[in-house]
Amino acid sequence: MADTEALTGESTETRDYGESVSVEKGCFFRCCDPRSGFHRFLALFFMCFLGFGSYFCYDNPGSLQDNFIEDLNISTAQFAQLYSWYSWPNVVLCFVGGFLLDRVFGIRLGTVIFCVFIVIGQIIFALGGLFDMFWLMIVGRFIFGVGGESLAVAQNTYAVSWFKGKELNLVFGLQLSFARVGSTVNFLTMGGVYKWMHQYFDGHTCLGFALLFAAITCVLSLFCAMILAVFDYRAEKILKKETGGPAEVVRLSDVKDFPISFWLMCGSCVAYYVAIFPFIGLGKVFFERKFDFTPDESNTVNSIIYIVSGVCSPLFGILIDKFGRNIFWVFLAILATVGAHGLLAFSFLNPYVAMVAMGLAYSLLASALWPMVALVVPEYQLGTAYGIMQAVQNLGLAVITMVAGYIVDSGGYLLLEVFFLAWLCLGLVMVLLLWFFDSDGLLSMTPARRKLIEQLTRKSTRVTEDDIPSSFHDEDALLDHNGDN
């Protein structure tokens, strides 16, 4: 009973601070106090690990691509469907996930439910491999997808609930880095897991058992979810926290109000991401064939994007928070990725160069693009805006991954790279259009200038970049005058 109450958070008991002290008998005071840094750090640890299983298993197909193709005797187009079907449920769930977490299940139960989904999904996926039933594997990936992306929303919600107003940016950055660590570990270890299994099994049975082994990480995530639920329940009781802030409601009627800048951002987001994730999914065989890498070397090169991203995302986040000019960074990131894909397509230069460049560009874009949405969309519509952006991104990934697989089978890898280049160029065009439509100049400003304009706007109706004399550079001095920074 108590456990269910803990999970749903609907207990009507209230305790005051005095009663809560008695709870801490039998455990160290500091680590059990939800206000203490140590306890919050412990909670952070579990929050980060929460997503580990999901990110680890998401790229299982990519790290074992040649094994999938040989053991199940499938084409690259069919293989790509394993990624595609992960994205399909999230076209809809991006709108609904937040709502489910806030209103229907509550954060604690919701997170556990999503973790259960990823465990079940991965197990079904593995069973499909064991019994050589490709359709079952697709069902598994679909279920896994239902849980996976929503789990990311849950992670963010936990972070906001525990760290708002304090170290939230840092926590987001750490969560993202940890997610990337999960992906990297997948690429570096699944090859070895398969080889180990190969000593005892063969063919699709070996594949199935390797995937089942990977499901252990999902079970670990489930444990983290349960532990976090307990922590959160205690914290709620002890601190009498409100269950989250006002939920960011998703209202599709807001869509008509969104400025064209938002849609261009959406477009450039999709155009960019479809040139990264499907490429990683199909990259292993590409590196084996074109650059004569061994499967292990291929996996390592493939994981470079995640490794670099894991390290650089927080750094770039800090830099962009400080220096602004988001749109310029987005443009630079897309351009760098064009260069990277160009190198991979039209030269035999060591792919590490291109992959490191792609990793840096990807981190840069992610750090610069998503905050831009907050600059063009009012705060009460942000939930809807992010939901739409995620949904469109997943739709793009679902469709383009399938197309990419088909292109490899029929036209080879050069054509695939050219296909990605075309999308990136479309992204470039959209970013350039975004710069044109950004009449306020808001997106290419530094944060200091933005603040300045906000304050000036409070006094007059509309202030633009042109109203500030170009000779006026000493923004910091002005801000000190206004006493706000």
Added chain:
Amino acid sequence: MKSQLIATSLCFLASISFHGYSTLAEDHVPRKFSTEINPGCEAVFGTNCSENSTINLVHIRSDGPHDTLHFLWSFLGAPSLLLVRTPLQSNLSVDWTSIFEDTGSGGGISFEPEPYYLFGWSLVKVWVYNDQNDTARLDKADQSDVEGYDSKNFVWNRKDNSSILNSTMINLSFEARSYDHREGEANGVEQMGPNGFFRITIRMKSTEDYSKVLPYMMYNENSTQVDVAFNDVQLNTTAEEYPKHPRIALKYIMVQDNGNRNGEAGQMKLDVTKTLDDEHSPGVFEVYSINTPAKGYNQSYIQWRPICYTAEVRDVIDSVDVEAYPLQHASSVLHDDNVQDSILWSYFGTEIDNVTFQSMNISFGTVGDGFYNKTKHISWTYSTGFGVPPPDRVSLLVMLVVSIGLGIPALIIVLSVIYMVMCKVRRPRDDLLLGQ
């Protein structure tokens, strides 16, 4: 960085188009094919011998404006091709008696007047070896596990009903469904399994075009593409003898006569080139070719993509690797080289030891693919011809996408730079007004 990227891409595009143009302009003279089957055979075999599908000497003349290329295919004995470049109005004369008699000095094929250049190859042996350790390599197999079958012993039939023999296109198949064991077992001629066949298909086109058959190699009027297919072939008389982990390999002998003899004749080379473009053979970035030593204009090649297929209907899923082994010196004296089995001997006789004469093995299969037994089928295509192999060109689609894709943003950037410069030119006047 942008301008460097744009400059590099424009340079690249320019170089592709220039290269494409230059190969178009180079020695692509229009040629016409004309085919005769079993020329002069009536003297020995009587009338209607050219319709006899078991006697196979196919002479394809490819007449150009300045010279004639002869593609002389022989399935009398080992499957062979003689590629001969002669003056116009040159004639082939075949002495059928000499071909079939074992004179010990060749004789039977000649061209009148003397040819400028000759290149020939012959598929002399099929190796079936037991790959115990699954290495997919012929050179790692134990000698005792390797069994060789002379290709002359296959009973070759020409498939006339599916052939195309006109002046711009040739498509001709030769198929063997039985094997003559001769001195071996006492059984003599034996069917190679219920659905067993060993098929060689010749395809030629007089214009530059990509083949419609994987791996989409390019035709031109100086070359021919050869498909070798080996299906459900059981050559051992008893089931116990059949290897548990069988793999197939082929042995070719190749000869070139460019007028040089002995020391000056030179050696053929096996080159592996990396190619960026895998549009026509998805996933394969290498091209293997055997190139003969060039003497001016005269050289030849055998070229292939290191990929073969384990199903009759070819698909990327069914592909396995092709392994080529270093070229070996060949001689008419060496037993394994079997040069006497083919018309190379009929043309050269013992003179063959004085020209460029080498042999090579090719094996099929990938580690872990389940061996030949999995599908009991291997198909492989290679291209052979006169001159340099036709270079793969990046397709129009790729060039179009890259130029439009990079061109539009570049154009926008250029326009916006101009716009910003124009703005800056106007601005100082505004500032002056504000200052007042």
